[in-house]
Amino acid sequence: MTTDSFTPADIEDDVNLSTGEVFPDRSVGHPVMQLKDVAVSFAGRTAVRNVSFDVRDRQITALIGPSGSGKTTLLRALNRMHDTVRTAKVTGQVLLGDTDVYAPSTDPTLLRSRVGMVFQRPNPFPTMSIYENTVAGLRFNGVRKKSLLDEAAESSLVAAALWDSVKDRQKAHASTLSGGEQQRLCIARALAVEPEVLLMDEPTSALDPIATKRIEELIGELKNRVTIIIVTHNMQQAMRVSDQCAFLLMGEDKAGELIEFDATAKLFSEPDDARTLDYVNGRFG
Amino acid sequence: MTTLTFDASTDPILERRRQIQGIARASVSRRKTYSKIALGICWATLVIALIPLVAIIVYTVVKGIAAWNWTFFSQPTKPEGIPGGGIWNALVGTVIIGAVATIVTIPLGLLGGLYLAESDGRIAAAVRFTADLMTGVPSILMGIFGYIALVKVFGYSGLVGAFAIGMIMLPIIMRACETAIRGVPGHLNEAGLALGARRFTIARRVIVPAALPGILTGGLLAIARGVGETAPLLFTIFGTLYTQWNPTKVMNALPLVIFNDSSSPYPDQLQIAWGAALLLMVMVLVLSIGSRLLAAHLQKERR
Amino acid sequence: MATTASMPTERESRQHGRFSLSNGAYRVILTVGAAIFVALALWFLYAIVSQARPIFDQLGVGWVFGKVWNPNHNQFGLLPFILGTIETTAIALVLAVPIGLGTALALAYLVPPRVKATLGGAVELLAAVPSVVYGLFGLVALAPIWRAHVEPFLTSVFGWTHLFSGPNDGVGLLLAGTVLFIMILPTVVAISRDVLAVVPREQVEGAMALGATRWQVLRKVVLPDARTGLLGAFTLATGRALGETVAVALLIGNSDYIAHSLKSPAATIPSLIVNNFGEASGTELAALFGAGLVLLVIGVGVNAIARVLVRGKTGAAGGAASVAVA
Numbered sequence: 033m034t035t036d037s038f039t040p041a042d043i044e045d046d047v048n049l050s051t052g053e054v055f056p057d058r059s060v061g062h063p064v065m066q067l068k069d070v071a072v073s074f075a076g077r078t079a080v081r082n083v084s085f086d087v088r089d090r091q092i093t094a095l096i097g098p099s100g101s102g103k104t105t106l107l108r109a110l111n112r113m114h115d116t117v118r119t120a121k122v123t124g125q126v127l128l129g130d131t132d133v134y135a136p137s138t139d140p141t142l143l144r145s146r147v148g149m150v151f152q153r154p155n156p157f158p159t160m161s162i163y164e165n166t167v168a169g170l171r172f173n174g175v176r177k178k179s180l181l182d183e184a185a186e187s188s189l190v191a192a193a194l195w196d197s198v199k200d201r202q203k204a205h206a207s208t209l210s211g212g213e214q215q216r217l218c219i220a221r222a223l224a225v226e227p228e229v230l231l232m233d234e235p236t237s238a239l240d241p242i243a244t245k246r247i248e249e250l251i252g253e254l255k256n257r258v259t260i261i262i263v264t265h266n267m268q269q270a271m272r273v274s275d276q277c278a279f280l281l282m283g284e285d286k287a288g289e290l291i292e293f294d295a296t297a298k299l300f301s302e303p304d305d306a307r308t309l310d311y312v313n314g315r316f317g
Numbered sequence: 318m319t320t321l322t323f324d325a326s327t328d329p330i331l332e333r334r335r336q337i338q339g340i341a342r343a344s345v346s347r348r349k350t351y352s353k354i355a356l357g358i359c360w361a362t363l364v365i366a367l368i369p370l371v372a373i374i375v376y377t378v379v380k381g382i383a384a385w386n387w388t389f390f391s392q393p394t395k396p397e398g399i400p401g402g403g404i405w406n407a408l409v410g411t412v413i414i415g416a417v418a419t420i421v422t423i424p425l426g427l428l429g430g431l432y433l434a435e436s437d438g439r440i441a442a443a444v445r446f447t448a449d450l451m452t453g454v455p456s457i458l459m460g461i462f463g464y465i466a467l468v469k470v471f472g473y474s475g476l477v478g479a480f481a482i483g484m485i486m487l488p489i490i491m492r493a494c495e496t497a498i499r500g501v502p503g504h505l506n507e508a509g510l511a512l513g514a515r516r517f518t519i520a521r522r523v524i525v526p527a528a529l530p531g532i533l534t535g536g537l538l539a540i541a542r543g544v545g546e547t548a549p550l551l552f553t554i555f556g557t558l559y560t561q562w563n564p565t566k567v568m569n570a571l572p573l574v575i576f577n578d579s580s581s582p583y584p585d586q587l588q589i590a591w592g593a594a595l596l597l598m599v600m601v602l603v604l605s606i607g608s609r610l611l612a613a614h615l616q617k618e619r620r
Numbered sequence: 621m622a623t624t625a626s627m628p629t630e631r632e633s634r635q636h637g638r639f640s641l642s643n644g645a646y647r648v649i650l651t652v653g654a655a656i657f658v659a660l661a662l663w664f665l666y667a668i669v670s671q672a673r674p675i676f677d678q679l680g681v682g683w684v685f686g687k688v689w690n691p692n693h694n695q696f697g698l699l700p701f702i703l704g705t706i707e708t709t710a711i712a713l714v715l716a717v718p719i720g721l722g723t724a725l726a727l728a729y730l731v732p733p734r735v736k737a738t739l740g741g742a743v744e745l746l747a748a749v750p751s752v753v754y755g756l757f758g759l760v761a762l763a764p765i766w767r768a769h770v771e772p773f774l775t776s777v778f779g780w781t782h783l784f785s786g787p788n789d790g791v792g793l794l795l796a797g798t799v800l801f802i803m804i805l806p807t808v809v810a811i812s813r814d815v816l817a818v819v820p821r822e823q824v825e826g827a828m829a830l831g832a833t834r835w836q837v838l839r840k841v842v843l844p845d846a847r848t849g850l851l852g853a854f855t856l857a858t859g860r861a862l863g864e865t866v867a868v869a870l871l872i873g874n875s876d877y878i879a880h881s882l883k884s885p886a887a888t889i890p891s892l893i894v895n896n897f898g899e900a901s902g903t904e905l906a907a908l909f910g911a912g913l914v915l916l917v918i919g920v921g922v923n924a925i926a927r928v929l930v931r932g933k934t935g936a937a938g939g940a941a942s943v944a945v946a
Contacts, residue, residue, distance in 0.1 A: 057859040090354070090745065097335065109827060113825065113828065115830065116828070118732070118733070124496035139345055139349075141340060141345060141348070141831050141832070141833055142341055142345050142831065144829055144830065145337070145338070145829040145830075146338070147342045147831065148830070149829035151825065151826060151829075153822060155820070155823055155825075155826040156826075156842075157823060157826070157827070157841055157844075157845075158823075158845065159844040159845060159847070160844075166841070168827070168830060169830035169831060170337065171840075172342065172827070172830050172831050172832040172833075172836050172840070173337065173340065173348075174340050174341060174343070174344030174348060175337060175340050175341075175830050176347075180333070180336060180337075183329075183333065184337070187330070187333070195488060218826070221830070222829075222830070225337060225831065226330060226333050226337050226338075228334075233788035235888075257330060283862055297885060310922075315437040338743060341831070342854045347641070348833050348836070349833055351833070351835060352833035352834050352835035352836065355835040355838075355839070356834060356835055358722060359722040359723075359726040359730060360681065360726055360730065361722070362718065362719045362720075362721075362722025362723045362726065363722065363723045363726040363727070363731075365719055365723075366719055366720065366722075366723040366743075366805055366809065367806075369802045370742075370743075370746045370802070370805070370806070371759075373749065373753070373754065373757050373802070374746075374749075376757060376761055377753060377757065378684065379757075380760075413840060416869060425653055425656060427649075427652045427653075428650055428652075428653025428654070429653050429657050430650065430652050431653075432650040432653060432654040433654070434844045435650065438775065439909050441654075444654050444657070444658060445660050447657075447658060448657070449927050450661075450920050450923065450924055451664075452923070453663055453859050453863070453919055453920050453922070453923025453924065453926075454664075454916065454919065454920060455862070455863025455864075455890060455915055455916070455919050456863065456865070457863070457865040457890045457893050457894060457912070457915075458664075458668065458912050458915065458916055459664075460813060461668075461671075461893065461897060461908070461912055462664050462667050462668065464897075465667050465671055465909075477641050484664065485662060487657060487660070490658065492941075515640060515642060515643055515646065516642065516643045516646050516647070517640060517642075517643070517645075517646035518640055519643040520646070530864065539746070541748050542748070544750075545748070545749075545750030545751070545752070545753075546750070547750070547751065547865070547866040548865040548866055548890070548894070551894060551897075552897055552898065563662055572750060572752045572866075575752045575755075575756055576752050576755070576866060576870070578773065579752075579755060579756040579759050579760065579870060580759065580870065584663065587760065591658075591756070591760075594752070594753045594756050597750055597752075597753065598749060598750065598753055601748050601749065602745060602749075603746075603750065605744075605748045606745065609741070
């Protein structure tokens with residue numbers, strides 16, 4: 033977190049398109065994602081606004097707040113999922129490293145290979161096998177070499193704590209897995225592309241408590257591999273899992289806004305804003 | 318910000334990320350071009366699909382309008398080669414045959430639909446299956462069935478034609494009614510039962526009114542289909558030059574006129590065929606569009 | 621909307637003389653209604669079968685595959701007509717499947733929302749245009765174009781395949797097949813579009829979030845998911861094409877022989893019946909009913925398969941499109 037040791041895992045790469053050179057980019061704690069005054073509106077009606085914070089590398093950032101506060105809308109703005117909604121408009125700046133996410137020169141398809149997403153309800157592709165699901169993202173991005181596919185599949189299935197149960201039945205259909213396993217498959221699928229950031233939209237809310245616990249453990253373990261931004265309406269989950277929290281609240285005009293952003297420990301014990309205090313003390317939900 | 322050099326090969330994840338990103342970036346323009354081409358082809362097929370469909374409508378309108386005049390609507394058909402004919406008798410025939418078929422099949426279809434919607438046993442499944450099969454019967458077979466079953470006994474008449482058309486409409490209406498009734502929320506039925514009302518009363522006052530949009534849509538679509546059919550009429554109503562209002566006698570009908578006149582070498586007859594085609598098309602489209610509008614209107618009222 | 625407050629009690633009903641039925645009577649009436657329908661269906665089946673019986677008694681079953689239809693010499697081969705039915709349907713499908721599928725994809729995923737509803741509605745309405753109008757259009761508007769332009773062109777380009785031998789008549793397999801394609805296109809598009817549109821949004825989003833291009837999403841996620849339903853749509857359209865009578869009869873040129881090329885005149889089972897039923901009697905009549913029986917088996921069989929495939933994917937039998945079009 034705040035150490036000064038420079039291990040290779042702390043370095044981020046960037047590939048120069050024309051020369052193919054790799055040059056290291058950051059050190060520990062450099063923000064991997066920066067949000068500056070981000071707002072999202074649909075057909076003129078603002079859904080969320082005034083969002084500014086930095087997402088530190090290899091930290092888990094949670095977006096918390098009551099329902100309707102725009103957490104998911106904000107999350108989806110980070111990988112340009114609103115592109116397909118004609119009435120959607122995103123203002124402000126989202127930076128992924130040095131890349132302006134919403135610049136016209138930024139390709140959304142490439143962006144999504146750097147910023148992955150796991151959804152609320154597990155959504156493995158039903159016509160594909162477990163293996164095919166895991167490597168689906170790689171295939172979409174043009175990877176064909178079997179050795180690379182296999183290597184990435186194994187690595188991400190291990191990381192998702194699924195390898196042992198499925199390694200002998202990778203050709204089986206994804207629907208043969210339980211709900212919790214399916215979600216872990218989706219996590220493995222997102223990880224296989226080796227994104228820099230993983231967005232998780234309430235990944236455990238559709239799961240039973242035991243599966244939830246396993247995934248929370250998983251998220252903690254994944255910290256060293258990817259930077260995670262997780263939306264959760266479960267405060268205890270946020271406390272257990274995250275390093276930083278962004279608290280959003282819906283205002284009088286039905287638009288969500290960022291109330292407070294801070295280290296989790298501080299936000300939950302001595303927040304600056306009275307509304308944050310009310311929320312974390314369960315005074316409204 | 319401190320920059321560092323490092324040995325990338327010590328972290329397989331970073332190395333893999335680099336590889337993947339490299340491949341992704343290198344392939345992205347190819348993938349996007351491919352996508353654009355494929356989507357472009359889809360757009361092209363949309364245009365290709367619309368061309369003949371628009372052409373047919375435009376052509377029929379242009380050619381048919383030319384035929385629409387007072388003579389056309391008021392005069393009955395005349396024999397080939399004799400000018401001055403119209404389609405009045407055919408229009409009368411189509412309307413009467415359609416009306417007879419409708420009057421019989423709508424109530425019967427509603428009963429059948431109610432039966433299917435309220436029953437779940439094996440027998441009901443067999444009935445449903447039969448209805449589905451019957452909707453797939455080629456209409457010419459209904460024509461020869463009508464001939465052998467009724468014309469042989471009672472002779473050619475509009476009623477036999479209505480029978481053949483009704484046989485086509487009936488399974489469609491039954492299934493449409495069943496679907497509409499099954500679509501009514503179950504709690505309405507339960508509320509009625511809880512009040513001690515009889516099933517008939519519930520059906521009459523709650524279920525059928527609630528299902529009415531679907532029933533009407535299905536009914537109007539079935540009528541549109543029935544009115545446009547030619548094959549069932551070919552061997553049942555025989556055709557005539559007279560304007561016949563009595564369905565127990567031989568009649569003429571619009572589809573029959575079109576069918577017979579379309580291969581005629583006489584331009585007068587051909588023009589009448591176009592006029593009849595336009596008229597028939599207008600009737601069918603009015604019924605189809607009307608069913609949709611009616612359903613939408615009723616849905617709105619219920620909100 | 622009828623509310624429970626307006627439900628009359630039994631005593632009220634009787635007092636005001638309102639008509640009501642006991643549950644038993646109600647049930648009986650419904651069952652009678654359904655029974656009438658079943659009786660009609662059985663009567664239909666019985667009529668066809670019994671009328672066809674004489675020819676099967678006389679000639680066994682082999683006649684169905686005979687090559688020559690010549691009632692004067694007591695020859696009743698159905699093969700030319702079975703082939704004609706299959707060939708026209710095949711031409712129609714070869715055109716309708718790719719064009720219909722592409723159109724359905726465009727309508728379901730590419731067209732902006734406001735236009736989507738109008739276009740979709742328009743396509744469904746076109747399914748209601750009577751087939752005799754298609755026949756008229758094909759005969760008067762298209763046949764001359766086929767004779768003068770389309771057939772010569774195709775012959776010059778594809779003549780080497782031996783599929784385009786013979787004179788350019790205009791009418792024949794090619795024209796009938798093409799008009800049949802136009803006729804089944806709305807069915808294919810309407811049902812395919814319904815099937816494609818119900819692919820769960822989360823599948824589509826999941827693929828997008830991995831970095832797939834729009835086409836990759838359609839090809840790798842949407843189409844595989846909709847596989848079964850699409851097959852059902854195509855089968856339903858096939859069923860309609862097989863039974864189509866009037867348009868085909870007007871456009872196919874009506875020859876009783878097996879066609880040699882795509883331009884030849886030919887005949888289908890429905891067109892055979894239409895052209896010969898009026899004057900047939902005796903064995904020929906029985907043969908026509910036999911042909912009808914064969915058609916019934918094929919048409920109903922295909923339709924049944926289609927319904928099974930479509931029902932699984934979209935719930936209520938694929939919506940209004942398949943109800944009216946059958």
